[in-house]
Each structure stands twice: as C-alpha cells, then as structure tokens.
Amino acid sequence: MTEFKGFILTRHWRDAPAGTELEFWLATEAGPKKVVITEQPSVAFVPARHWEAVEAQxxxxxxxxxxPLELRTFHQEPVIGVYATHFRQLGKLARALQPLQIPLLEADVRPHDRYLMERFITAGVLIEGGRAEGSTISDCKLKPASDFRPVLKVVSLDIETSQHGDLYSVALDGMAERIxxxxxxPPTLPREPLDFALIYCPTRQAMVENLNAWFERNDPDVILGWNVIQFDLRVLQKTADDCGVKLLLGRERTPIQWRTHPGKQGYLFAPTPxxxxxxxxxxxxxxxxxxPSFSLENVSQTLLGEGKAIGDEYDKMAEIERRYQEDKPALAVYNIRDCELVLRIFEQAKLLQFVLERAQTTGLQADHFGGSIAAFSHHYLPRMHRQGYVAPNVGEIATKAFPGGYVMDSKPGFYDSVVVLDYKSLYPSIIRTFLVDPVGFAEGMHLADAAMGVSGPQETVFSRDKHCLPEIVTTLSKARDEAKRVKNEPLSQALKLLMNSFAGVLGATECRFFNPKLVSAVTMRGxxxxxLTRTFVEEKGYEVIYGDTDSIFIWLKRTHTNAEAHAVAAELVQDINAWWSSKLRNQQGLENFLEIEFDTHYKKFFMPTIRGSDVGSKKRYAGLSVDASGKEEMVYRGLEMARSDWxxxxxxxxxxxxxxxxxxxPHRDYVTEYARSTLAGEKDDLLIYRKRLRHRLDAYEVNVPPQVRAARMADKHNAAVGRPRQYQNGGWIQYVMTRSGPEPLEARQSGIxxxxxxxxxxxxIADAILLPFGESFVALTTSQQALF
Structure with missing residues (x-):
C-alpha cells in the first residue's frame, strides 16, 4: 500500500493465540480504516539483582x-527487560513476584498505549506499507502525523422514555438520514409533513434492530449526546437485553464494550469499536x-438563547406521556429537537474541534475525558526511556503533604486604581526555568558535586543537562504560542490545560511519578x-493588597486615569521581567522563562473581610474593570454573586x-427598598435555593442539611401521588425556606x-460591603422591617 494519513478514533488490544494484537480504528480521507498489528510483544522491567529469582518463575x-538493558531505576539500579508474547502474562508474573517483594516495573502500561507513546504518536498517524483487505490494513507501520485532522461524520442521538425508563423513541440527527x-x-389521521423520517416500530425489538441497521448504513464516526452514556445508551442496552437482541452500534456490527469506573460507583464507560x-x-x-446547571435546557438557553423547555421535570414527563399516547409526531419533533440543540451547542462552543485537538495534544483517545496522569505518562515515558531510565510503580513513595499555591493575606477595603499582574503559565514556566523533572532529580541527587546542578527547595538538586519535562513543556509552550497566533482557540486551550496539569500530576498519589519533593520544588518556588515580586513592587512605591498563586494585585496608591494605570502596569511588567532575567542569569546561570503579564485594571476594587471578623478574605473580591479602550465590566470572584448555592x-x-x-x-435607598420589596413578597421568584445532593438520601443520618429535608419531603409527596421518587440517589433539589422550614417547590405548603x-x-452581604462606610443592614432597614 502507498502511505496515507489517519486520525485514531478508538484503540483496543487483545491476547490472541499467536500473541498480543492491537486494533486501531482510524478516520481517513478515504473513509474509516481498521489497522491490525499482530504479535506485538509486551515488556516490563525488573531490577537486575533479581534476575535469578525472576528466572525461576x-x-x-x-x-x-x-x-539485559542499558536502563536503570531512579535509584540508579540497573534493570533487565522482561519480554512476553501476551500482555496478560506480565500481570500474572507481577502477582507471582509480589510475595517475594520484587517489583515488576511498567507492567501496567497497556500494549496499545505503549505502541503509540514509544513512537511519539498521539492521534494523527501516517500509515506506511501493509496489506489491505477491504477496510482492514495489517502488517503496516504507524508514524506520527501531527498535522492531520479528519472531517468526521457526526450523529447526535437522543431517546425519550416513560417516567419509568421504558423506551418510547430514538432520534438521530446530523447526517443526511435524519430519523x-x-x-x-402510525396515526390514522394525516399529519403535516416533517423534515425528518418518522419510522413506527411495532416492538422495542424492532426499534433496536432498526437502530443497528441505521448505524451500519450511515456509519458515523462520532456519536454525540447529552448524558448519552449514563442515560441514553444504558437505556438502549437494557432495552436490547430485555428483548433478547444485541445492540450493535460499533463498526462491523460490534457491541459496546461496557466498563465500570473503578472509583465511581454506578458510572459506566461505553467503548464502541x-x-x-x-x-x-x-x-x-x-x-x-x-x-450553574449543565442541563441541556440551561446550557442551550445560555449559549444559543433558546431551549427545549416544556416545563418543570414533572410537567415534562407528563407532556412526553401525553404526546406518546395522543400525538406521536409531536413527540418525535421534541425528540429530534434535543439532537439539534446538542449539535448546535457543539458547533457554538467548538467542542468537537477541542476534543480532537485535545486528543492530538494529550495522546488520549478523543472521548477519554480526565486522564491528566495518563497524558503525562504518554509524553514522559518514551523520553525517559531514551534518557536511560524506567519508571517506578505507583505507591513507591509514601504519601506526604506538600504546600499548594501561595495565597497572600489580603488587605480588605475599597480601592481606586488596582492593577493585576499575572505570571503566564506559572508552574510550567518554573519547570522550564528551574529544570524541575523526575529524571533530572534522579540525576541531580547523585551528582558528585551538587553545585553543578540547579538547587531547589527542600535541598533538591536537578541536573542541568539530563531531563525530559522542561523540553516537553517548551515544545507545548511554543505550540500554544503558534495556536494563539493563528487564533486556534481550541488547540490553545488544550495545550494550556495539559501544561498546567503537570505540577498537579507530580503531586497525585495515583501517579507513578508522585514525589512530594518534586511538586514542592514547583509550588515552593512559586x-x-x-x-520577591511583592517586595520589588513595593520598592517602586506601590502597595500589594493581595496575591493568589500566580496573580498579584497592586494598589497604585492614588486615583489614576485608565491610560495612566495601563502605562504603570506596562512599566512594571517590563521591569519585573528584566529583573528576573538578570537575577537568574547572574546568580544561577539559568535562562529565564518566567514572564509576568498585565491582566486587569480595576477602576474600583473591593476586597471583603472574612465574615464576622476584620481579617481580609482570600479568593473573594469584586471590581469594576476597564480595558485599554475604556470598556467597563463588573467582575466577581468567589462572592455570593458568583456562587450557585446562594x-x-x-x-x-x-x-x-x-x-x-x-x-x-446612592446606595442607602437601594438597600431599604430591596428589603421592603422582599418583605412585601415582590421578589418571591428569587427566593429559590438550588443545591446538590451529593449522597443517597438515606446516607444522611446525623447532620441533615436543609436540602436533604426538602428532598425527603419531595419524594414523600412523589410517592403519595404515584410519581417516581426523584432524589433517592442524589441530584439537584430546589426549595424555599418557609415558616415550617425548608420545603421543595413541588410540595410547598407553608408561608415564606x-x-x-x-x-x-x-x-x-450588605454588612460586608457597608462596613467600610460605617453603616449596617439593620440600621438602614429597621424602619422597613417594623412595618411588616
């Protein structure tokens, strides 16, 4: 075969009789292709001193x-390679060696992941050679092709059910055959024409079979939906199981390969070949x-300015039931409308583009969310191997606390002219500048002369010339600058998120590279x-009133015009960056990648106290920001205005x-009038609490918060009127505080x-804001309250 490019959609491995097989489904310009790589050996590592003990097994x-290999552990022990024809053999050997306290290193790296990472492939691939039989290619080679992005065939899937979860309809939109x-x-009376096909099925088994046939016929690359795995696909799978037929939504009419989440009870993954x-x-x-809510209705209203609302949850279920019984075409319109909204949200937020760029950036499968540790390993392991090291196993270093980001004590009050400077990608920049790195640490701590390395916090030393992470960050940082230059926001965002995750990964106990000294070398340097930045700024005659991880809030000590404030900020940025470059070069011979930037000018700024004290709060403030063109915007961080639980x-x-x-x-009349109108019942539509139930209702035994009391009352009411109970396993509850306590909206009986x-x-809220003026809420509203 001639060479061509593809983008990895799904990956899978299996132990076949002849050895481990890898399967990659690709999207290509010539349509979907399945690449099969056979007899792929699996490898792990063990300290060489255990050779005889391992050989005996x-x-x-x-x-x-x-x-024998030219590799070693972070403790400088030489290792040998353990090569197996079947991947599962490594797991069995690891368990056999466990009683002997012999670690088998990297035995948990899955075959398809190792194949890709060792070839520096993330998602885009170049296929060379091989044999083609239909859409299957075997005996080929894969190389990275980071520039390839496919045009994907996308379908949006949504179902409607009864209130008991019985399947009524399945809608598919996004491709030519909308259905x-x-x-x-079908109804006996004629209906007005629809802009999609409406196919009536006599049984649910026929629905599943029609759905299977649609997927085989239309062959989409991507299935989109809203809660599509935990609800839609689960209901479809249960329906198929109950009917005794197979749900075959994967390519080549394969089933979904359901997997449970190891740490999240009831949460499922739905790998679909x-x-x-x-x-x-x-x-x-x-x-x-x-x-505030990720419901389809709320997100579509926010992003698109329109939604799908029929009413509240109970009205919606009642209306779905009415349409199913009396007007099935109207239910079909409602069903496919949800599909359309999902497609438009993905387009508006550029979500599919982000998902593809994230896959190309991280090396994770495009529909694998989370996975910061896996993304770190995908980039780090092959580079570490080329530096002569193998990775430790998870849990090799005992858990120990380490400092997080630096948060300064704040100086509460109202201020004019506050500028905020922000260190660009602070933790990645520290990694690049001070060469913080697992391999670099392993090398640095064994230097004959520690002065030859880069000294860090807690007596850490890092190699100046042997490391991996600084180069990884440098590559990603340059790629992000280029993405920003060409205005590829999804790629820029994906790169930023990946870089910013690295320090957290080093501090995650689930990561094989966890080391409190490593993550402390980043955070304590921060x-x-x-x-030091605060001292530098205050020596210039300004006052730092707050700082948080990578941002510093500077009061200019007097009122400045917007132009003057921006000019001061620009001068500070230039001076601080030049100072860092000179300091690092002269004192440690390091190149400076630390870069502070101007972030915001607040014409007015408010930093509150901790409630009930005169101590300044942290991570809570508000301001009236002004950009270079003079455009104003109110900004809230951490205050009640920005929190959904108020x-x-x-x-x-x-x-x-x-x-x-x-x-x-004037603000005094506003306070008194707001209190008056609240007492008069004129703001009753604003009194609703919306809170999340994070546990099962029966898990709350000792401390029973208001939302739980309201949820129990709601489900008691639901049971009494024959509705399904909504809150037994968590969820969101809306309630108001009445003279009888918290009561849910669906069963409220008492007065407010x-x-x-x-x-x-x-x-x-009022007292926190009014205190600097020597005023209080009670003083301003006492006369109003006396009237009611």
Whole structure:
C-alpha cells in the first residue's frame, strides 16, 4: 500500500493465540480504516539483582524472555527487560513476584498505549506499507502525523422514555438520514409533513434492530449526546437485553464494550469499536466551561438563547406521556429537537474541534475525558526511556503533604486604581526555568558535586543537562504560542490545560511519578517568586493588597486615569521581567522563562473581610474593570454573586449594591427598598435555593442539611401521588425556606419565612460591603422591617 494519513478514533488490544494484537480504528480521507498489528510483544522491567529469582518463575510463563538493558531505576539500579508474547502474562508474573517483594516495573502500561507513546504518536498517524483487505490494513507501520485532522461524520442521538425508563423513541440527527424510530402504530389521521423520517416500530425489538441497521448504513464516526452514556445508551442496552437482541452500534456490527469506573460507583464507560462517543456535559467540563446547571435546557438557553423547555421535570414527563399516547409526531419533533440543540451547542462552543485537538495534544483517545496522569505518562515515558531510565510503580513513595499555591493575606477595603499582574503559565514556566523533572532529580541527587546542578527547595538538586519535562513543556509552550497566533482557540486551550496539569500530576498519589519533593520544588518556588515580586513592587512605591498563586494585585496608591494605570502596569511588567532575567542569569546561570503579564485594571476594587471578623478574605473580591479602550465590566470572584448555592435574591442584591457603590451612586435607598420589596413578597421568584445532593438520601443520618429535608419531603409527596421518587440517589433539589422550614417547590405548603432571607441572605452581604462606610443592614432597614 502507498502511505496515507489517519486520525485514531478508538484503540483496543487483545491476547490472541499467536500473541498480543492491537486494533486501531482510524478516520481517513478515504473513509474509516481498521489497522491490525499482530504479535506485538509486551515488556516490563525488573531490577537486575533479581534476575535469578525472576528466572525461576519463568517455567510457568512459556516464551517469556529476560534480556539485559542499558536502563536503570531512579535509584540508579540497573534493570533487565522482561519480554512476553501476551500482555496478560506480565500481570500474572507481577502477582507471582509480589510475595517475594520484587517489583515488576511498567507492567501496567497497556500494549496499545505503549505502541503509540514509544513512537511519539498521539492521534494523527501516517500509515506506511501493509496489506489491505477491504477496510482492514495489517502488517503496516504507524508514524506520527501531527498535522492531520479528519472531517468526521457526526450523529447526535437522543431517546425519550416513560417516567419509568421504558423506551418510547430514538432520534438521530446530523447526517443526511435524519430519523426518529417511534414505538407504536402510525396515526390514522394525516399529519403535516416533517423534515425528518418518522419510522413506527411495532416492538422495542424492532426499534433496536432498526437502530443497528441505521448505524451500519450511515456509519458515523462520532456519536454525540447529552448524558448519552449514563442515560441514553444504558437505556438502549437494557432495552436490547430485555428483548433478547444485541445492540450493535460499533463498526462491523460490534457491541459496546461496557466498563465500570473503578472509583465511581454506578458510572459506566461505553467503548464502541470504531466510533467516538462524546457526551456534551463531559466535553464542556473538559474545556473548562462553567454553568450553574449543565442541563441541556440551561446550557442551550445560555449559549444559543433558546431551549427545549416544556416545563418543570414533572410537567415534562407528563407532556412526553401525553404526546406518546395522543400525538406521536409531536413527540418525535421534541425528540429530534434535543439532537439539534446538542449539535448546535457543539458547533457554538467548538467542542468537537477541542476534543480532537485535545486528543492530538494529550495522546488520549478523543472521548477519554480526565486522564491528566495518563497524558503525562504518554509524553514522559518514551523520553525517559531514551534518557536511560524506567519508571517506578505507583505507591513507591509514601504519601506526604506538600504546600499548594501561595495565597497572600489580603488587605480588605475599597480601592481606586488596582492593577493585576499575572505570571503566564506559572508552574510550567518554573519547570522550564528551574529544570524541575523526575529524571533530572534522579540525576541531580547523585551528582558528585551538587553545585553543578540547579538547587531547589527542600535541598533538591536537578541536573542541568539530563531531563525530559522542561523540553516537553517548551515544545507545548511554543505550540500554544503558534495556536494563539493563528487564533486556534481550541488547540490553545488544550495545550494550556495539559501544561498546567503537570505540577498537579507530580503531586497525585495515583501517579507513578508522585514525589512530594518534586511538586514542592514547583509550588515552593512559586511562593518565593510571589514574595520577591511583592517586595520589588513595593520598592517602586506601590502597595500589594493581595496575591493568589500566580496573580498579584497592586494598589497604585492614588486615583489614576485608565491610560495612566495601563502605562504603570506596562512599566512594571517590563521591569519585573528584566529583573528576573538578570537575577537568574547572574546568580544561577539559568535562562529565564518566567514572564509576568498585565491582566486587569480595576477602576474600583473591593476586597471583603472574612465574615464576622476584620481579617481580609482570600479568593473573594469584586471590581469594576476597564480595558485599554475604556470598556467597563463588573467582575466577581468567589462572592455570593458568583456562587450557585446562594439564592438569586442574594446574588441580585450584591450585584446591585456593588454596582452603585463602584459608580458612586446612592446606595442607602437601594438597600431599604430591596428589603421592603422582599418583605412585601415582590421578589418571591428569587427566593429559590438550588443545591446538590451529593449522597443517597438515606446516607444522611446525623447532620441533615436543609436540602436533604426538602428532598425527603419531595419524594414523600412523589410517592403519595404515584410519581417516581426523584432524589433517592442524589441530584439537584430546589426549595424555599418557609415558616415550617425548608420545603421543595413541588410540595410547598407553608408561608415564606421572609426574616430568614433578610438575616441569612441579605444582611451578611450588605454588612460586608457597608462596613467600610460605617453603616449596617439593620440600621438602614429597621424602619422597613417594623412595618411588616
């Protein structure tokens, strides 16, 4: 075969009789291709001093071989390679060696992952040679092709069910054959034409068979949905199982290879051969989107300005049931509308592009979310091997606490003219500048003369010339600069998230490279940098009022115009960066990659105290920012306005009060009028608490918070009226505080406890803001409260 490029969709390994086989499904310009690589050997490592003990075990493992290698552990012990024809043999050998306290290193690296990482392949591949039989290619070679991005065939899938989870319809949108499969008989009366096919199926078995046939016929690369794995696909799988038929949504009519999450009870993965399955909620969270609720209705209203609302959860289920019984075409329209919204959200947020760029950046399968440790290993292991080292096993170093990011004590109050400077990618920059690295640490701690290395916190020493992570970060950093230059925001975001995860990975006990000294060499260096930056700024005559990890908040000591504040910030940026370059070069002979940038000018700024004290709070502030063109924006961080667990009443009040103070507008009448209208019942629609139930309802025994009390009341009501209980296994509950305590919206009986909302929602917010003016909420509202 001639060479061509592809993009890895799914990967799989299996132990076949002749050896381990690897299977990669690719998207190519010529359509989907399956690459099969046979008889792929698996390898692990063991300290060479255990050669005889390991050799004694090989009688139980035919065709396994030991070979000497020019590799060593981080403790400078030489190792030998253990080569197996079947990957599962390594796991069995590791268990056999465990009683002998002999570690088998890297035995858990899965064959397809090792094959890709050792060839520096992430997602894009160049296929060379091989034999083709239909869409299957074997005996070929794969090389990296980082520039290839496929045009993918995408389908959005959504189902509708009864309130008991019985399947009513399945909708598919995004491809030429837009369709809804509906359980039941077609209506006898004619309907207006639909812009999709509506196929009636006499049984659920027929629905599953029609769905299988649609996937074989249309052959999408990607399945999109909203909670598509945990709900839609699970219901489809259960339906198929109950009907005694197979659900065959994978390529070549293969089933979903369901897997359970090892640390999350009830959570499932749905590997589907040849197809990506991407959940919109997971994709948004991976791209660091934030919403008070990730429901399809809320996200579509926020991003698209429209939604699918029928009503609340109970009205929706009742309306779905009515449409199924009385107007099946209307249910089909509603069903496919959800598919359409998902497609439009993915397009609006560039989610599919982000998912592909993330796969190319991390080396993880495109629909594998999370996975910071796996992404780190994908980049690090092959480079470490080429430096002559093998990785330790997870748990080799005992868990020990280490310092996190540096957070300065704040100076509370209201300020004019505050500028914020921010260290660009602080932790990755520290890694690059100070050469923080597992291999570099292993080398540095064994230097004959520690002065030849780079000294770090806690008596750490790092090699100047043998390391991996600084080069990885440098490559990613340059790639991000290029992505920003060409305005490829999804790629820029993927690269940023990967780089910023590295320090956290070194501090994760689940990671084989976990080492408190390594992560401390990053975080404690950050502490030192922030303290030195503060001293430098204050020697210039300004005052630092707060700092958080990589940001420093500087009060300019008097009111500045916007242009003046921006000019001061630019001068500080230039001076600080030049100072770092000179200091690092002269004192340690290091190249400086630390770069501080101008972030924000706050025309007005507010830093509150910790509630009930005069001590400044941390990670909580508000400001009126002004950009270079003079555009103003209210910014809230950590305050009630930015938190979903406070009522809309409190958030609206805080925003209104701060906006008036920042714009030098009268605020006292606003406070008294807001209290009056609340007491008069004019803001009842803003009194709703919306809180998450993080555990099963029966798990709350001693401390029973208000949301649990409300949920129990709601489910008691649901059971009484014949509805399914909604909250037994967690979820979100909406409730109000009444004179009888917390009551859910669906079963409220008592009158509103307005005093609760004044004293628990409005007063704490008002007092924090009014204190610097010598005022209080009670003083301003006493006369109003007396009227009610």
């Amino acid at each position: 090989l009688g139980a493992f035919p065709r396994m071989q030991l070979r 809804v499969f509906m359980l039941g008989e 040849g197809r990506l399955v991407i959940d919109g909620i997971d994709a948004l969270k991976a791209a660091v989107w934030s919403f 502490h030192e940098m922030m303290k 009522t809309p009443l409190a958030r609206q009040f805080q925003e209104g009060l701060l906006t008036r103070i920042f714009h030098d507008e 406890d307005y005093e609760h909302y004044l004293s628990k929602q409005l007063q704490p």
